[in-house]
Amino acid sequence: MLLACVVCGYALAVEPSANAALPWWKSDGFRIALALAALAAVFARSRIRLRNVERHNRWLASEVDERTKALTETNARLHQEIAERKGIEQKLRRHSERLEETVKERMAELSLKNEQLRQLEQAVENMQLGLTIANLEGKIIYVNQTEAELHGYMKEELLGQDVNLLAPPELRKPLTVRQIREWKGLIRESSNMRKDGSIFPVWLMSEVVRNVEGEPCAIVTSCEDITERKAIEEERRKYRDHLEELVNERTVELTTANAQLQQEIAERRRAELEIQRAKELAESANRAKSDFLANMSHELRTPLNGILGYTQILKNDVSLPERPRHAIDVIHRSAEHLLMMIGDILDLSKIEARHMMLEFADFRLLEMLATLVEMARVRADQQNIAFYYEPDPALPQIVHGDEKRLRQILLNLLGNATKFTKKGSIIFKVLRLSLNDSEESGVKYHKQRVRFLVEDTGIGISANHIHEIFSAFHQIRNTGCYSEGTGLGLAISQRLVRLMGGELCVESVEGEGSRFWFDLELAALMQEERTPGSFPVAPPRVIGYQGKRRTILIVDDHETNRMILRDLLQPLGFQAHDAANGSEALAVAAECNPDIILMDIIMPVMNGLDATRQFRQMPGMEQCVIIAISASISSEKQQECLRAGCQAFLSKPFRINALFEVLSQHAGIEWVYGDARIVETNERAPICVDENALIPPPPEELERLNQLAKAGMITRLRKELDRLLEEYPDSADFLGRIRNLLKEFQIDEMQRFIQAFIDG
Numbered sequence: 193m194l195l196a197c198v199v200c201g202y203a204l205a206v207e208p209s210a211n212a213a214l215p216w217w218k219s220d221g222f223r224i225a226l227a228l229a230a231l232a233a234v235f236a237r238s239r240i241r242l243r244n245v246e247r248h249n250r251w252l253a254s255e256v257d258e259r260t261k262a263l264t265e266t267n268a269r270l271h272q273e274i275a276e277r278k279g280i281e282q283k284l285r286r287h288s289e290r291l292e293e294t295v296k297e298r299m300a301e302l303s304l305k306n307e308q309l310r311q312l313e314q315a316v317e318n319m320q321l322g323l324t325i326a327n328l329e330g331k332i333i334y335v336n337q338t339e340a341e342l343h344g345y346m347k348e349e350l351l352g353q354d355v356n357l358l359a360p361p362e363l364r365k366p367l368t369v370r371q372i373r374e375w376k377g378l379i380r381e382s383s384n385m386r387k388d389g390s391i392f393p394v395w396l397m398s399e400v401v402r403n404v405e406g407e408p409c410a411i412v413t414s415c416e417d418i419t420e421r422k423a424i425e426e427e428r429r430k431y432r433d434h435l436e437e438l439v440n441e442r443t444v445e446l447t448t449a450n451a452q453l454q455q456e457i458a459e460r461r462r463a464e465l466e467i468q469r470a471k472e473l474a475e476s477a478n479r480a481k482s483d484f485l486a487n488m489s490h491e492l493r494t495p496l497n498g499i500l501g502y503t504q505i506l507k508n509d510v511s512l513p514e515r516p517r518h519a520i521d522v523i524h525r526s527a528e529h530l531l532m533m534i535g536d537i538l539d540l541s542k543i544e545a546r547h548m549m550l551e552f553a554d555f556r557l558l559e560m561l562a563t564l565v566e567m568a569r570v571r572a573d574q575q576n577i578a579f580y581y582e583p584d585p586a587l588p589q590i591v592h593g594d595e596k597r598l599r600q601i602l603l604n605l606l607g608n609a610t611k612f613t614k615k616g617s618i619i620f621k622v623l624r625l626s627l628n629d630s631e632e633s634g635v636k637y638h639k640q641r642v643r644f645l646v647e648d649t650g651i652g653i654s655a656n657h658i659h660e661i662f663s664a665f666h667q668i669r670n671t672g673c674y675s676e677g678t679g680l681g682l683a684i685s686q687r688l689v690r691l692m693g694g695e696l697c698v699e700s701v702e703g704e705g706s707r708f709w710f711d712l713e714l715a716a717l718m719q720e721e722r723t724p725g726s727f728p729v730a731p732p733r734v735i736g737y738q739g740k741r742r743t744i745l746i747v748d749d750h751e752t753n754r755m756i757l758r759d760l761l762q763p764l765g766f767q768a769h770d771a772a773n774g775s776e777a778l779a780v781a782a783e784c785n786p787d788i789i790l791m792d793i794i795m796p797v798m799n800g801l802d803a804t805r806q807f808r809q810m811p812g813m814e815q816c817v818i819i820a821i822s823a824s825i826s827s828e829k830q831q832e833c834l835r836a837g838c839q840a841f842l843s844k845p846f847r848i849n850a851l852f853e854v855l856s857q858h859a860g861i862e863w864v865y866g867d868a869r870i871v872e873t874n875e876r877a878p879i880c881v882d883e884n885a886l887i888p889p890p891p892e893e894l895e896r897l898n899q900l901a902k903a904g905m906i907t908r909l910r911k912e913l914d915r916l917l918e919e920y921p922d923s924a925d926f927l928g929r930i931r932n933l934l935k936e937f938q939i940d941e942m943q944r945f946i947q948a949f950i951d952g
Contacts, residue, residue, distance in 0.1 A: 322415035325401075326355040328408060330366060342417055344387035355413070360385045384415065393422045499523065505760055508733055508848075550691055554717065555595035555908060558587060561622060563906055564599065567939065568606040568620070575610065578617035584624045588640065588716030595908065596900070597688045598712070601696075602644060604681045605708050609648040616649025616705070625711065638716040645709035653700040661698065662686045734852055736765050736864040745786035746770040747777040747803065748821070749795040757790060760848065774803025781807065786816060788859050793822040793833065801836045808837040817859045843887050843922065850922050886926040888949040889916050897930065898946045901939060909934055 216222055316323055322339030326332050332350050340347045343358055350357070356364035360383055377399040384394045394415050401410040443450045506512065506520045565581045572579035609618045625641040653661060661682050682696070689696045689710045700706035744766045746757045754770040762768050769784050771777035774791075775798040781789070789807070793800040800820060807813050820833035820841045830841045839858045842850065855861045888894055893916060900909045913927050913934070920927075926949075933942040 320416075322417075324350075324355060324358070324413045324415070326411045326413070328410070330355050332357075333410070339415060342386075342415065343384065349387075355411075358384050358415075360391055381418070393418050502756065502759070505756070550594045550597060552592060552594055553908070554590055554592050556589060556906070557591045557714070557716075558583070558589055559906055560595055560599060561602075563939070564602050564606065565620065567603075568610060568618070571607075571610045572618060575614070577610070577613050577615060580617060580619045582619065582621045584622055586624045587622060587642070588638065588714075590717045591640070592715035592717070593712070594692065597692070601685045601688050601710070602646075604685045605644075605646040608681065608708075609646050609650065609706075613648045613650035613705075618649075619645075619647040621645040621647070639713060640716050641711055641713050643709055643711045645707065647705065647707045649705040652702040652704050652706055653698075654702040658698060658700055662696070733866045734764060734848075734863045735866040738862040738864060741765060741767055742787045742859070742861070743767045743769070743784055744788040744790065745777060745781055745784065746790050747772075747774065747795070747800065748790075748792040749773055753792075774798030774800060774806075777803050778806060778810075781810075781813070781816075785812065788855065789816060789818045791818055791820055791838065793820060793829075801832065804833075804836045804838055817855075819854055819858065886929065886949075887922050888926045889920045889923045891950065893920075894946055894950050898943065898950060901943045901946060906934065 317337045319336065319338060322342045323334075323336045324332060324339050325334040332353050332355055335347055335350045337347065340350060343350075356366070363383065377397075379397045380395075382394055382396050383391050385391055395418050396413060396415055398411060398413040400408045401412055403409045503520050503523055507517065512520070561581075561583065565579075569579045569581075606618070606620065621643075623643045623645070625643055686696045689712070692712050694710045694712045696708065696710045698706060698708050742765075744761055746754050746761075746768060747770070748754045748757075749772050751772075754772075758768045758770060767784075769780050769786065771780045773795045777789070777791075778798075791800040791804060800822075804818055804820070807816065807818060817840075818838045820830075820836075820838040822829055822833070822841070822843065833841050840854045842854060852861075852863060856863060889897075897909065897912060897916075900912060909930075913931055917924055917927050929945065930942055933939075933945065
């Protein structure tokens with residue numbers, strides 16, 4: 193009882209009762225206590241369960257929070273994935289739209305290509321040539337309608353057939369793969385066979401089609417039926433045979449005369465063969481000679497430069513008697529002539545086409561005509577035909593017009609007359625037809641109508657072809673005489689005459705000759721100018737210089753060049769030293785301490801530029817004047833020399849006076865002069881200190897001189913030479929050479945000489 197109360201947390205006092213005699217466990221108090229104990233146990237278990245429930249609820253709440261958090265995160269990820277998928281779907285939609293646009297564009301391009309292909313296929317189908325494409329096995333994979341009709345087949349009949357089906361049996365030959373790989377194609381005349389077995393001539397063109405790897409994949413063949421052409425050729429052959437029969441009949445009537453004629457023809461043929469063989473031998477020898485001279489040009493020109501240099505030095509020596517001076521002049525002219533001939537032999541100039549432009553100026557008509565006549569007469573004499581020149585006595589001396597174009601026209605007419613005349617004569621007439629006075633820019637002119645006429649007894653031109661001779665690129669081929677050229681001569685001449693206000697006319701009888709003429713209105717000066725005849729005066733002769741004696745170092749790898757400069761400068765008072773290259777010059781300069789150095793540029797061991805740079809770094813050489821000498825006249829080379837440390841630049845070859853001017857300007861030399869002498873311009877010669885013996889004017893001036901020479905404008909050439917002599921005094925020797933040739937009317941040699949310097 194007490195235990196139960198203790199367990200229940202209660203203190204229960206049980207009073208003794210009537211049942212005290214009963215055992216205590218059977219008493220009511222014990223039973224009540226036991227019931228209370230049971231209730232207490234139930235209550236305890238309930239509290240324990242409640243606490244367990246609370247703990248479980250707390251765990252459930254924690255689990256719910258965790259699950260809620262996980263679900264929230266999962267939901268966020270799902271929203272993100274949904275957004276990403278929407279972005280991807282949008283990109284896919286845009287990409288799909290672009291793909292649709294691309295597909296539309298490609299479809300449009302494909303339609304265009306298909307249309308072009310259709311047009312091309314239609315063009316191929318309708319072309320006049322037959323076209324066949326075969327694979328490497330020789331099977332036809334394509335044939336156009338023309339090819340099928342040409343051979344009498346339907347297109348379907350030929351597809352898949354062997355390509356040899358179209359060839360006659362004797363021409364059928366299969367091609368191996370190796371042959372196809374190495375095949376370059378063919379263009380030739382052949383024969384083909386129609387379906388009915390008939391053979392007809394064709395013109396075949398075949399080519400191998402290769403893929404991007406360069407391997408053959410098909411053979412394309414075009415075919416042209418030339419039956420009509422062959423028929424025409426056959427008709428021509430029959431016509432020739434008929435002519436031969438007529439000739440044979442005529443020959444029977446003229447047996448004796450024909451025998452003599454045949455003998456003459458045979459002799460002439462033998463002579464022509466001999467001439468041809470001689471010509472071939474001469475051409476072979478000429479090529480060998482040209483090769484030899486090209487290889488030996490340096491050896492040939494170097495001694496000539498020495499000769500020309502010393503002859504100029506000796507010509508300036510006033511102490512020489514007249515007879516030795518004359519001998520030196522002869523040597524000088526002979527050496528110049530030999531040097532000129534070497535240049536002419538090595539010349540390989542080409543004729544360049546130009547646009548046609550009229551340039552009106554005053555020129556000497558009679559002088560120009562005389563030059564043309566002289567040139568034409570030389571060629572006529574070479575062909576053993578007579579040449580007659582009949583000028584009108586009333587022709588004016590000076591006229592206003594385009595001398596170059598007039599000369600070009602007359603040269604063409606005279607050249608054609610000489611070319612196509614094998615016997616007989618050529619007559620060149622110049623007639624004055626009318627006269628009218630006029631005044632232009634204050635200058636009074638006679639307006640004269642002048643006729644230029646060229647008549648020959650050459651092969652003539654048939655009436656059927658006379659209208660064709662003025663066509664560009666056209667030559668009459670049935671004249672029995674081969675003519676080289678482009679066929680532009682008369683076409684250009686006609687155009688030039690029309691530009692000048694005239695018309696080139698022709699009368700011709702085949703086998704008898706031709707007459708070409710045209711009329712031009714030329715303005716003649718009423719008061720004609722005189723021909724200038726004065727010659728320039730040479731500068732005074734240098735005999736020394738003032739001041740202290742100067743030391744000069746000559747650097748050149750050619751001993752002849754060093755000797756010439758040494759012999760030129762030592763008599764004037766210079767102490768001259770020389771060296772063969774830049775390295776040697778450095779050693780010599782260290783000993784003699786030169787005031788002036790004449791430095792060649794291109795030398796072995798050490799060139800002039802490297803030597804100049806080292807000179808500028810040497811102590812005590814700051815005041816030394818270094819003058820560069822080079823055969824190159826380019827501005828780049830001159831600037832390179834000046835950057836290296838040179839004070840001045842002289843182009844080889846140079847005149848003595850040019851050297852004196854440079855020394856005076858840069859070295860402060862004050863020259864002492866002797867008596868001046870009058871010399872002719874055409875006798876002035878270069879001092880040759882290099883194999884390139886002359887100093888030309890600028891290229892544009894050379895081109896102008898060349899054009900004037902080609903046009904034969906003698907008066908304009910003389911005026912240009914006078915102008916160039918004033919503007920380019922260093923080119924006086926070059927211009928003197930041209931003046932010599934001009935004085936002797938050696939026009940062709942003059943053109944070759946000028947063109948050689950243009951070609952460089």
